[in-house]
Structures are given as C-alpha cells and as structure tokens.
Amino acid sequence: xxxxxxxxxxxxxxxxxxxxxxxxxxxxxxxxxxxxxxxxxxxxxxxxxxxxxxxxxxxxxxxxxxxxxxxxxxxxxxxxxxxxxxxxxxxxxxxxxxxxxxxxxxxxxxxxxxxxxxxxxxxxxxxxxxxxxxxxxxxxxxxxxxxxxxxxxxxxxxxxxxxxxxxxxxxxxxxxxxxxxxxxxxxxxx
Numbered sequence: 001x002x003x004x005x006x007x008x009x010x011x012x013x014x015x016x017x018x019x020x021x022x023x024x025x026x027x028x029x030x031x032x033x034x035x036x037x038x039x040x041x042x043x044x045x046x047x048x049x050x051x052x053x054x055x056x057x058x059x060x061x062x063x064x065x066x067x068x069x070x071x072x073x074x075x076x077x078x079x080x081x082x083x084x085x086x087x088x089x090x091x092x093x094x095x096x097x098x099x100x101x102x103x104x105x106x107x108x109x110x111x112x113x114x115x116x117x118x119x120x121x122x123x124x125x126x127x128x129x130x131x132x133x134x135x136x137x138x139x140x141x142x143x144x145x146x147x148x149x150x151x152x153x154x155x156x157x158x159x160x161x162x163x164x165x166x167x168x169x170x171x172x173x174x175x176x177x178x179x180x181x182x183x184x185x186x187x188x189x190x
Contacts, residue, residue, distance in 0.1 A: 008126030125165035
C-alpha cells in the first residue's frame with residue numbers, strides 16, 4: 001500500500017482533491033473529520049477548557065472553541081495535545097484496515113505541524129496564493145478578515161511545506177483547471 005497525505009493550508013482546496021479522488025474510486029479520509037468526531041466523543045476537552053465559554057446548550061461549540069484557540073496559541077497547543085495523538089491512532093488504524101488496498105489518501109491539514117508526515121510514503125501539497133486563500137476563507141466560513149488571518153497565520157508557511165512535498169497541486173485558477181490538474185495527477189498512478 002502507498003500511503004498518500006494530502007495537505008495544504010486552510011481554504012487551499014484539499015476537499016476538492018478528496019472529492020475527485022473519491023469519484024475515481026480511491027479510499028480517501030479526512031483528518032479534520034476524524035478530529036471533529038473525537039471532539040464530540042471526548043469529554044476531556046470540555047473538562048480541560050471548563051473555565052472558558054465553549055458550550056452551547058450543554059454541548060461543545062466548535063465555533064466558540066475555534067475562536068478561543070485561534071486567538072491563543074497556548075490554548076491551541078493544549079487542545080492539540082489532547083486531539084492529535086488520537087487522530088494519529090485513528091490514521092494508523094485506517095492503514096491497518098485498508099492494508100490490502102493499493103493506495104490510501106488521508107487529508108491532514110496540519111501534517112507537518114504535528115509531525116504526522118512520517119506516517120506517509122508520499123505527500124501532496126495543495127497550494128494557493130495567500131490573497132486568494134484569504135478571500136475564499138472569508139467567504140466559505142463567513143469570517144471577518146482578521147479572524148480568517150488568525151487561522152491562516154496559525155499554520156506553517158506554505159513555502160516550508162513545498163520543500164517537503166512530493167507533489168504540488170496549484171489551485172490559483174478556476175475549479176475546472178484545478179480539477180484537470182487533479183485528474184492529471186491520478187493518471188500518473190499505475
């Protein structure tokens with residue numbers, strides 16, 4: 001099995017890569033979705049952050065938690081210390097579960113930040129110009145520019161990720177052009 005990581009900074013187009021790969025019959029998983037499931041099921045986060053307003057109607061509010069952790073690096077690291085080991089374990093479980101497949105793709109936005117890059121054979125970086133990234137993030141998440149910038153700046157610079165990646169898919173044009181780049185990448189797989 002060849003284990004591919006799909007990475008890229010927020011609002012770069014990773015989910016579109018996932019969608020096209022799935023449409024072409026590949027096993028594709030998203031570490032963000034895994035982390036969200038863990039957040040919902042894990043009571044430790046609510047206990048650790050009990051001094052903060054992160055609940056809505058008695059349930060964890062990802063919106064409130066997001067505002068809190070993207071404004072405070074120490075709190076973000078505290079959350080990551082809880083969640084990232086559990087995400088890593090789930091990824092390893094997926095590798096075991098699908099070990100007979102030729103390829104597996106897992107989207108891991110914080111791949112390098114969490115040192116999970118060592119789990120994978122190949123790394124695909126979805127690249128985007130920062131101005132376009134900001135515009136897409138503001139529109140997609142309905143954020144103010146300053147809130148979007150907090151999220152963008154919380155991630156490792158794309159330049160550092162480029163040097164560590166095996167494939168780079170540029171997403172600075174139309175959706176059709178980007179889809180064609182993804183399909184061209186798929187054609188390189190045997």
